[in-house]
Amino acid sequence: MEAVKGRRLWWQQFTRPELVEYAKKVSDIALLPLGSLEQHGEHLPTGEDSYHAIGIAERVAERTKVMLLPCPWYGAHPYQHYYYAGTIPLRFETYHNxxxxxxxxxxxxxxxxxxxxxxxxxxxxxxxxxxxxxxEGYFVVAPTLWEITKEVIAKVMETGFSHADESETSLGLYLIPELVDMSKAHDEHPEPLMDEKWYASPGTLVRKHVPWYSGTFSKPEYKHLKHGVVGSPSKATADKGKALVDAAVDWLVEFIEELRRRYPPGVKPEVK
Ligand SMILES: [Zn+2]
Structure with a gap:
């Protein structure tokens, strides 16, 4: 990931003339992986989400030659994540900007x-x-991991996609096994403020009424989570993580190939 082995994938490894040439001749599509710096229980590193984004992005770039912009590591957070040790949220306006x-x-x-x-x-x-x-005229698409892999999550995971849970721990076991300590993984199922029938958690296949981020359904995690987990990391395996990674890579590759067919390098989709 960090060393340059074989083909360069990341913006910061190229010179100015190389980047200009790359956009003209190879690909003018750039992919920015987005994660967070957030506590992920006692068994996963705080960079977990960013490691997912980086690992998947590199696999996509190998297949499509899309240019990778460096992952910012920090993210925006819903209210219930704030004040927890290990989590460093950016304010919304900082993140947008x-x-x-x-x-x-x-x-x-x-x-x-x-x-x-x-x-x-x-x-x-x-x-x-x-x-x-x-x-401003930019063509921008923002796919989210558990939205583009919903079908695979429903098929492979027993408990969906949440936080430091079966899905995220499986991704960790596949992408960064050296940073995962399963002896410290604890399942945890916090009580929401309203019954779960009213809203759809991330990665659920069918939307019920309100998406999880359009309401204050959760208690503050720093007070109410004992282990920092929402779900069942005990059910995680590296094979489940690989299935999720493969599904995300396939979706992104297919999307990028069609985008390139319709709009070759230099051609701008008419957004403005
Ligand atoms: Zn996460």
Missing amino acids: MLKDIVRGASWAGFNKFILFNCHGQEWAISPAVHELAL
């Missing part, structure tokens, strides 16, 4: 299409930036 500045800056080298690949519970915070960038 960061996303918009990254896209604007990357466009100066000739990159015209942007994929903001989200692996943290901040899809609600990314959408406003997408629309503000659209008003």
Whole structure:
């Protein structure tokens, strides 16, 4: 991940003339992996979400030659994540401004299409930036990991996709096994403030009424989670993690290939 082995994948490994040439001849699609710095229980590292985004992004870049923008590591957070040790949230306006500045800056080298690949519970915070960038003429799409892999989650996971749970721990076991300590994994199922029949958790196949981020359904986690887990990491396996990673990579590759067929390098989709 950190060393340059074989082909370079990340923006910061190229020179200015190389980037300009790349956007002209190879790909003017840039992918920005988005995660968070957030406590993930006692068995997963705080960078867990960002490691998911980076690991999947690298696999996509190997297959599509899409340019990878460096992962910011920090993310935006819903209210219930705040004040927990290990979590460092960016304020919403800081986050919006960061996303918009990254896209604007990357466009100066000739990159015209942007994929903001989200692996943290901040899809609600990314959408406003997408629309503000659209008003400036940028083509921006922000897929979220558990939305594009819903069918695989329903098939492979016993308990869906939540936080430091079966799904996220499986991703950790597959992508960064050296940073996962299963002897410290505890299942935990916090009581919500309203019955779960009223809202849809991340990764659920069918929406019920209100998406989880459009209401204050959760108690503050720093007070009410004993282990920092929402779900059942005990059910995690590396094979389940691989199934999720493969599904996300396939979705992104298919999307990027179609985008490139319709709009080859240099051609801008008419957003404005
Ligand atoms: Zn996570």
